[in-house]
Structure formats: structure tokens, C-alpha cells
Amino acid sequence: MFKLGALDFSCGRSLFRDTLKEAPESTAKVFVKIQLEGRSESNIYAQIDTGAAWSVLDPLVAKSLGLLDLDGQRTTLHTRFGRIEGILAKLLVTFLADDGIALEKHGTFFISPDWPSGRTFLGYSGLLASMRFALDPRTNHFYFGP
Amino acid sequence: MLRLEQEDFTCGRSRYLDFLKEAAEPTAKIFVKISLEHTESVFWAQIDTGSAWSVLDPLVAKRHGYLDLDGERIGLDTRLGRKSGILARLPVRFLADDGVPFDTEGTFFICPDWPPGRTFLGYSGLLASMRFALDPQANHFYFGP
Amino acid sequence: MGQPLRKAEPETQSYSDRIRELVESDMVGGARLLLAEALEKGDHDEDLSGWESVLTETKGRPNPDVECDFDRTPEFRWITEHSEAYRGQWVALVGSELLAHSASLQDVFSSLERNKPKRRPMLHYID
Known part of the structure; x- marks a missing residue:
């Protein structure tokens, strides 16, 4: 694992994917393995997006986990898909490790039935801003730590 | 520096800012120090792993004469709507507070309609070819080849 | 067939x-x-x-010939405290010292050319 001086910088490592479609034609992005609310049936790939304020949950995943009807803070976000209404809710995210130890964090997610399905984003404010992480595009390794 | 087993993972480190403009940017973002064209001036640029291309502040582009470049013209759907501009390859230097600065090149989208004062560093044409790490506890940005 | x-x-x-x-x-x-x-x-x-x-994929290199930068907290503090008076302008700062300001980035560069700062200035557009 990573060391910063004598200290551990990260606790776990996983392989990230450049694309979810097995298609070399797509533009490279960073998709990492997570689990939501501690439920193993919710293992998904989510895109790391440091430019986004909030994390956003795929509405199909939200529906399957019964999270579409959560009683969260109602809000409207200006997105590249226009203004979308939804709720902000705190969810437990587990960054799954291929090596080392998984990391559990609570993150604030925007959940809306109007968000295009198939896209879960992990944003900076409310999630990534409270954890250490590193990317090595040579090996497609994603490192994470508390 | 950050070490991975017995090797250096990164070559340099700088402090980054969470908030650049307290009023205009109410949510935390990542602003790192860069210089362009290797001039002796520092600019802040936002790390945006969700964006394919880097975007250059049009005022900086104008000053360097990039607005008239004969680059590849494209239209892009951005967070600010559909924008038309050119793609151009530019040298970027990540300035280090500790360690060694990192010189690289990035493909930038240059668009006269882009809001001034905002330069973004995107994944596909820049960050995807370098190592980097963030430590929000210390506001440290690590980078290297 | x-x-x-x-x-x-x-x-x-x-x-x-x-x-x-x-x-x-x-x-x-x-x-x-x-x-x-x-x-x-x-x-x-x-x-x-x-x-x-x-x-083309980018290849970068560490450059040991370039001087290290330094903590820009004083510059950031200056911007936070003075931004109202300089909206729509570029400012050039070293620490809490304002070296130049103008709506034109070219003018700021020209001013820095005439009076070369001892340390690397930070340029920022206040919108």
C-alpha cells in the first residue's frame, strides 16, 4: 500500500475501468467498484467526478434498493441534462478493495427518477472531499484511504 | 513524497484550494497551481476527472493568441450547454511546493464563449496519462509521471 | 451459401x-x-x-530545473478580502502584495515585465 513517510496513505486498492461498455471507442473515464448501504446485491461501478459537487445515484439502482422514495432534502440541480428535481440523501458507500481493506464512507447523493439511468457518479463535495485517493492510469489502480 | 512499496509514486506535491471564490463557488472543488507555456506566472485550475477535455480560460487563451489558433474545430456538450471551439495541445506545468515540478502537455478545448476565470483539467487528454493523488485532510495534491 | x-x-x-x-x-x-x-x-x-x-497520449516529465512554488494562503486571503473592489479584473499577487491589476491580462503581463517580481506571481481573474 501507499506510504506517506512512515504512515499509510491508503488502506485499499482496486482496479478501475476506463469504460463500462467493453468498448474501446468510448472516451476514457474512471469507474470504480462500490457497494451501497452495505448490500452485496448493490455492487456497481461508479464514475469518479471531481468536478461534480454531489454524487448522483443511478435511478434504477435507487429503485432496486428502495431508495427512490426516501424522505430526503428536496432540491433542484442544474446538470448537463437540464434542471432536475430530486432529493439529497446520505448513503453508506463501501469502496471495494482487490487488495488491502475496503473503505466505508457516508456520502451525500442526489437521487432523482429523472436522472438518465446507468450513470452513478461520485462527486467531490460530500464524499471524495473527506477521503484520500490516488489514481495510477498506467496500471488502472485506484487507491483509497480514510 | 508518496511511495508505493519501494518506489516513488509521485514527483511533486502542492497545496490545493477547496474554494476559489467564496461567493461564486459554494461547494468544494479542487483548484491546483499550474503555469501555462511555462511562463513565470501561476494560475489556478480545477481538477475535473468527469470531463474528457481540459478547458482553457478564454482570457488566458486570448492573451496567448490561442483564440486565433488553427486547431481542430468541434462542438461539445458541456455543463454550460453546447459550446463551439477548437482543440489544441498546450504545455502545462504542475508547480510543486515540495519535490519536483511536472511538465506535461494537455489537449485543451478553447472557446471564446466559455466563462472567464475558469480553467479545467480534464481526464482524457491530460490526467489519464499521469499519476495523481489527493489528501483532503492536508489539502495536498500529489502528481507525477 | x-x-x-x-x-x-x-x-x-x-x-x-x-x-x-x-x-x-x-x-x-x-x-x-x-x-x-x-x-x-x-x-x-x-x-x-x-x-x-x-x-496523442501525453507523456510528461519531472523538471528539476524549475524552482519550487510556495504556500499561496496569503494570496487567497487577499482575494477573499479584496475581491469586491477588483471584480472583472486580473490581479497579480505575491503574498498579500498586489503587483498589478487590470481588466486586460496583457496589461498585467506588461506591468510584470516592466517591474519583474522577485518571486513567481499568482494571476487570478476575479469574476
């Missing part, structure tokens, strides 16, 4: 236009593959050097 229903249409679009379409459709990987194909075949009279330049 099966027969194709119709002959494959010859490609009428230029490589450049097809690469542009792929880039605009968020298919940069495809654009790179098509560019590689075009460069390998070489049986066209298009200048693809512009696409080659912007689609």
Missing part, C-alpha cells in the same frame, strides 16, 4: 470529419482508432496532423 443483402457502401466522409464526429459523440477511443487506421493506410490526401496532435 449466404449472400450479403447489399454491398458495403464506400465511405464518403473524410477521415477528419469522421474523427470530429466521434470526438463530439464522446468516443475519443474510437477517434484514436480511426486516426491510427488513417495514418497506417496513408491512401488519402488529408492533413491529419492537427488530430494527431490533440489525440
